[in-house]
Amino acid sequence: MKKKLTAILLSSSLALALTGCGPSDETTNETSSKQNKNGYDLLVWEDQSKSDGIAEAIKKFEEEKNVKIKVEEKAYADQLEDLRLDGPAGTGADVITIPADQIGTAVTEGILKEITIDDAVKNMYTEAAIDSQMVEGKVYGLPKAVETTVLYYNKDLVSEEELPKTIEEWYDFSKEVTKDDNYGLLALWDQIYYANGILSGYGGYVFGKDSKGAYNAKDIGLDNTGAIEGAEYISTFYKDGLFPSGIIGEQGINVLDSLFTEGKAAAVISGPWNLEPYAEAGINYGVMELPLLANGEHMGSFIGVKSYNVSTYSKNAELAEELVEFLANEENSKARYEITKEVPAVKALAEDPAVTESESATAVANQSQYSQLTPGITAMDAVWQPIDSALQTIATGKANPKDALSTAVETIEGTIAANSGN
Numbered sequence: 001m002k003k004k005l006t007a008i009l010l011s012s013s014l015a016l017a018l019t020g021c022g023p024s025d026e027t028t029n030e031t032s033s034k035q036n037k038n039g040y041d042l043l044v045w046e047d048q049s050k051s052d053g054i055a056e057a058i059k060k061f062e063e064e065k066n067v068k069i070k071v072e073e074k075a076y077a078d079q080l081e082d083l084r085l086d087g088p089a090g091t092g093a094d095v096i097t098i099p100a101d102q103i104g105t106a107v108t109e110g111i112l113k114e115i116t117i118d119d120a121v122k123n124m125y126t127e128a129a130i131d132s133q134m135v136e137g138k139v140y141g142l143p144k145a146v147e148t149t150v151l152y153y154n155k156d157l158v159s160e161e162e163l164p165k166t167i168e169e170w171y172d173f174s175k176e177v178t179k180d181d182n183y184g185l186l187a188l189w190d191q192i193y194y195a196n197g198i199l200s201g202y203g204g205y206v207f208g209k210d211s212k213g214a215y216n217a218k219d220i221g222l223d224n225t226g227a228i229e230g231a232e233y234i235s236t237f238y239k240d241g242l243f244p245s246g247i248i249g250e251q252g253i254n255v256l257d258s259l260f261t262e263g264k265a266a267a268v269i270s271g272p273w274n275l276e277p278y279a280e281a282g283i284n285y286g287v288m289e290l291p292l293l294a295n296g297e298h299m300g301s302f303i304g305v306k307s308y309n310v311s312t313y314s315k316n317a318e319l320a321e322e323l324v325e326f327l328a329n330e331e332n333s334k335a336r337y338e339i340t341k342e343v344p345a346v347k348a349l350a351e352d353p354a355v356t357e358s359e360s361a362t363a364v365a366n367q368s369q370y371s372q373l374t375p376g377i378t379a380m381d382a383v384w385q386p387i388d389s390a391l392q393t394i395a396t397g398k399a400n401p402k403d404a405l406s407t408a409v410e411t412i413e414g415t416i417a418a419n420s421g422n
Helices: 004-005 052-067 079-086 100-109 127-131 166-178 192-202 225-239 252-261 272-278 316-327 329-341 347-351 359-368 378-382 385-397 399-418
Strands: 040-045 069-072 095-099 144-146 150-154 185-186 203-207 214-222 265-270 284-290 301-309 372-374
Touching: 004 272, 040 316, 052 069, 052 316, 052 329, 100 166, 100 301, 100 378, 127 301, 144 252, 144 316, 144 329, 144 359, 150 272, 150 301, 150 359, 166 185, 166 225, 166 265, 166 272, 185 214, 185 252, 192 203, 192 225, 192 252, 192 301, 192 385, 214 399, 225 385, 225 399, 252 265, 252 272, 252 316, 272 284, 284 359, 301 316, 316 329, 329 347, 378 385, 378 399, 385 399
Parallel strands: 040 069, 040 095, 185 265, 301 372
Antiparallel strands: 095 301, 144 301, 150 265, 150 284, 203 214
């Protein structure tokens, strides 16, 4: 078990080749704390419903540094966009928390500040987690948590003895129980974030890599033979009526969550963000790694890394860097995990009883062995919408997998070429 947990996120390293320029040094090289007109030295944007996880650490930092820090909760996926608007106006946060796949774009735009840490700090974290924070050898944040999709199952609807272990078994189980608005396994396979676990298992990939391990945006494997085969397999769940029509599109995630929390779905593929909501709904659930595919390969998934990053617009950049390092250290990472249940990226915590005794943390750790980092290069921005649209047309039967994926890749290639000026 310890070997599995220690292996969390030791997947292939992320190499980015992006550079950018940000605001003038006048705003980024402050070395002393200056309270703004609102009376605080730093503004921190924390993820929604997660500020309790850093409350004690913030209090300690304030006391040690004799400073005042304000913490606001914002959806972490939206913080970068908010910083683009609020940063130049002087109302943005000094410290933000964002998904690691947004870092490449943010560095190109010049809105994330490089932080200075020594090797001892860098070596605290799992390899992939710290790599996700680096652009051309420079560090632009510190990882605070890692996540990947796992399988939740309702113990009152499927016993552990009868629990399917493969996608084929889940298909058969779903065929038996799908009736009267009740379902077996549900997943958001009309979105690449979730569907990639199947496409990659058959040989599909988002971007290939060059000899140095850097992503090659000109090598897109989302319409190769493996990706098409995986998409064809996905389509059977929709064609055979095992997924409700409402699970497709923007509202799909709400439908999936509702069906599971209402006890109408035996299992769903989701992430650690649903641990508390599902528990609060009173569902007697179990958590495990994703099942095997029909071809015998383990279903993969994207690894997400959440990080703390410093805005280049910060008037107290040095203090902000100190806070980032403080929040992401081993002690505070463990304390944060115990409150939020988000799996920490600190290597030493992989064998901590607080983690090893948790079914959900173990599931995330085990699944991470079969996962890959979400590509953190700017070209990834061109992927999401076209490939999701293609998967939705496949799910609704409006196009066959080969045509839908080929069209999506053509669109992606065109957008990347246009953005690069080629």
